[in-house]
Amino acid sequence: MPHSWQTCHASRSPHPWLAALLFVLLPLQALHAAKQQYSINLKNADIREFITMVSSMTGKSFVVDQRLKGKVTVISNTKMGPDAIYELFLSVLRVQGYAAVPAGEVVKIVQQVLAKQSGNPNDFQRRDSEEIITRVITVRNTSAVELVKTLRPLVPQYSHIAGLNEPNALIISDHAANIQRVEDMVARIDIADSSSVEIVQLVEAWVEDMVALLEQLAPEQIGKSAKGPNRVTVVASERTNSLVLKGQPETLAKMKALITELDVPANRSGTVQVFRLAHSDAKDMAELLKGLVSEGGSDPKQGAGVDVPVSIQADEALNALVIRANPATQAELTDIITRLDVRRLQVLIEGAIVEVTTDFDRTFSSELGIGDAMSSTTPIGLTRPLGTISQLLQSLATGTAAVPTLDSAPTIGAGRQSENGVSFAAIIRALSTNRDTNLLSTPSITTMDNQEAKIVVGQQVPFRTGSTVTGSQGATNPFTTIQRQDVGLTLEVTPHIHDGEVIRLEIRQEISEVSQSGNSNIGSGGSADLITDRAEIVTTVLANDGEIVVLGGLTRDKETDTESGVPGLRKVPVLGRLFKDTTTKREKRVQMVFLRPTVLRTGESMATEVTRKYRGIWEVEIEGTGVPEGVSNLFNGERP
Template sequence: MTVNNSRISISLAVLVSCLLVPVVLPVQEASAQEKTTEETWKVNLKNADIREFVTQVSVITGKSFVVDPRIKGNVTVISSTSMDKDTIYELFLSVLRVHGYAAVPSGNITKIVQQVLAKQSGNPRDFLRPAQSEELVTAVIPVRNSASEDLVKILRPLIPQYGHVAGISSPNVLIISDHAGNIARLTEIVNRIDIADNQTVEIIGLKDAWVEDMVGLLQELAPEQIGKGAKGPNRVTIVASERTNSMVIKGQKVTVERVAQLISQLDVPANRSGTTKVIRLAHSDAVEMAEILRNTIVDDEDSNSNKVKISIQPDEAINALVIRAAPSAMLEIMDIIDSLDVRRMQVLIEAAIVEVTADFSRQLGSELFIADVSGSNLPLGLTAPSGTLAQILKNLALGSAVSPDGVATSPLLNIDAGTSPLLAGGRLSADKTSFAAIIRALSTNGDVNLLSTPSITTMDNEEAKIVVGQNVPFRTGSTTSGSNGASNPFTTIQREDVGLTLEVTPNIHDGNLVQLKVHQEVSEVDPGSLSVIGAEGSADLITNIRTIDTTILVDDQEVIIIGGLIRDKETSNNSKVPILGSVPGLGFLFRSTSTTTQKQNLLVFLRPTVLDSRAAITSATQRKFNSVYEVEIEGRDPANVMSDLFNGNIP
């Protein structure tokens, strides 16, 4: 059907309900002869109902629309150009967008909704089907080289209020809801931004320069490219690794190569031929540390005269090391010093060395007893013991022999010197006061000779030695003539310690388990040798020696007993009747002489205490004073002398 323009205008004016009038544009005769049948339309609307507009577009385009009930209003369209179906639909989408509405495709149906709700109704875009520029769609855009969350910050200002953009880190994509035309524009922006990062990372190890000095020098040379405030495409990130004296550089490949070349030119031996440091030692000996370092650090035998030779010299006056070495060797030396220069633990070793008589020794062998109610220590044996010490050991195991302040509260105060208490063998429970209680019990027994109760503190793995006795001269040779035949008699002697010697070397293991290497020696001059006079008029002394050499493992503060060395002791007893026994000639009738031989057994009680802190040392010292010094001050409770000792108030 062919109508003219004037007829169209009249039809639109008379029939308000006809919003669109199809027009077949006039064509030239040549075109008519070609039988062109394509239809076009002109659209001119004034305050037309938008729903009628949707209806006419549906008739022209053949699309099916579902209109939201909230879609209302009038539209005005002025156009003097003929349009085909696709152009009419683009015009329709533009009119909807101007009035705050949007067309959302959903399969074969298009929904007409408000723009604020369109992003919740849109379907993912089918990129195989061309979309109208004003069509509201949801697109998923993959991001390959950048972080999607970073791109969201850039794209959000470009999205209208009714649109939506979000980034998902996995699988690193962007989700955008907007009109197809704007999505196409945003996609192009993303493609321009999301380009491959051509930055590279390189690790450069320094041989002669300090890494911190090198980083500072580079930052001064190019502060706009290197450092925290560096910006721009040529910026370089440098991280220093002091442990390996190396640098980690990240940036554009060309820039990194230039920086690496500059570093290689700067990393050369210094004119002063090395670096010298003075390191004060806190716990180790400077001489010993220097010897360890010299044996550990091997100097590079390089003929290059610029190479720094390692020099380590100790200064005993201030206990310090003077070290001169290249930076790489200096780092290794400092690591070794930090690992070795640590505070060493100490061990307090308390001992009781006793001699027991034969009767007492037999009881020890037959009535071995150790009480253990906690189950932490293993008894060596159990019989039916009797006597004062048996009760003491029982009370010690029950924790009632002494009070917390070290004052005896049970049989320790009532030991009868005339009894023969049982002596325990093996290990005793770790109790801070039981050791002093045992010594006190032994010292009051007539059948026990308490030779010594030494205690000494030594470093871990250092030998401690205690000698109690006399330095006795022993003849080693003699002569009666000199070199020229003249008479010049003389005797050579050598002095040796005779008495009690205790040598202990502790070694602390994990869990405060202490290994003790013990050497115990008790020696005395044989009285019989004093009566034998040699041809030279002097006596050749003979010594009786009893020695114990052993290595044992003991827990911290645990008591252990070693011994079993038996000797015969002869004792001469003279008895006489008073006055009559001293009468000359007849006195022998009123006096008698007897010799008694008695077997004695040597036993050693040992208790190590690990001192791994200042508090442990103070506690051990306090306990030692509590067990030895107690005084009564003005009728008050027994007080510890230790505090008065340091305050200068000893009574």
């Protein structure tokens, strides 16, 4: 919004001679006004009238914001000169929310929130304390930007303060009195750093041990809570085994004297210690520690000036470590052993392997044969020359048993034998087989975190791998090589616990079994006599504690239709069935593998799982036999 301004000052005469007269009289009037004393007493007077009165008393010209309104009450029993009246005037403006901003020969009356944008940065020393001005304060030893964070709460809300990086200075717009106060505070804060830096080379002690000891002896100077001029900053240089100190010279001198007294040769007694491990393996722990210090070598802290050979040996019988080193190294190795020798979490891994198999076989065939009992050739006519009917007629003609010539399929036959004429026979075979199998395997195994575990449930089946013939002096000795292999269920798993909840599982799961359909004898010249069905899963999965995950699965649906018979004749409608066999085979298999890991954090959780597993064993009581109350009773000789 545009501002309207009113200017209060002496009128300019249009006549030249009057202007010359005023040029001579005004300085005299100002000098007279400077010596004149005034008494001001106002009650609910208009503020604009008050500004006009002050203008006439002080001889100043004002540019007034049109929005300035209000009533003024001033009570004074003391006469004041122009300077005191002007200070009183600035105080009244400040109460009204306005400020006086010098602008050349005039003074602008503006709102305080806008005064910081109009402050005059010039001639600071001669400004009245209640005038709004802008000042640039140079900062030499402290960051001006960081200094603003300290000064901002100390200045009025309407004032403006900002820090510059280049140059390193503060810009502030405020009343002159406030700026003077800020300048005083900056002068006290912006002090050159008089601290010095010194390096202390240690001869006997190790720097980390020395720092820890100094923090205990002088926490008010070196600790995290150390403050004040006596504060000392200590930095340990492990590469040179030295201490870097920063602080006041007097404090550093005392600190160096203390370090000199502490930097003495270490006590060599008691450098051999025995550590009984509670959870870790002594042999594995010894190998780990030997990787940190060379076997038979000296202390890795070469700057400490202590040449004590370090030796680490494992006693597997006691599951203990025997360590010989200087006290500083002993302390470091003790800390490492304490952190590593902790109870490891265990994981119970439960699996569920579900397999559903459905097989369907159907076979149908028919045969017809004609023979002559008086003839030397039997039979003389067949629908299938190589079928069962041919063998049957020959058996009938020769009087031998006919049963061995029949197969296992259900057979319906009819025939007639004539000694003087033609004999005939007919056979119809039909077979339908259904086989359904449901298999559920639930292996489970418990292992430690990051430790591989393996469970095998099955049989060792002999497989023929080869055969040779050896002999001497004309005698032969056949020799067959046999190799036994595991056939059944195999589960190998390595759990890795992350963040206490997520478990990464490295899994190898295999199911193998001797095939029910393909194990006809391959022959004496074959390299094996058995065929096995095998399914294997190798994967890595993530699972939450107690979460069930599916590792994988297989769904197989197979259908086979087979037709065999006499070419051409088997295609004849109706009669073609006498010249062919039909076989239909359908096989469907569904196999899924599920896994559930559970973290066993304490002994109580292990006991809970043991009880749950034990109760799951005795779901059915055989012949009324009682079940022991707890699994511990089994170890006391009690039997179910």
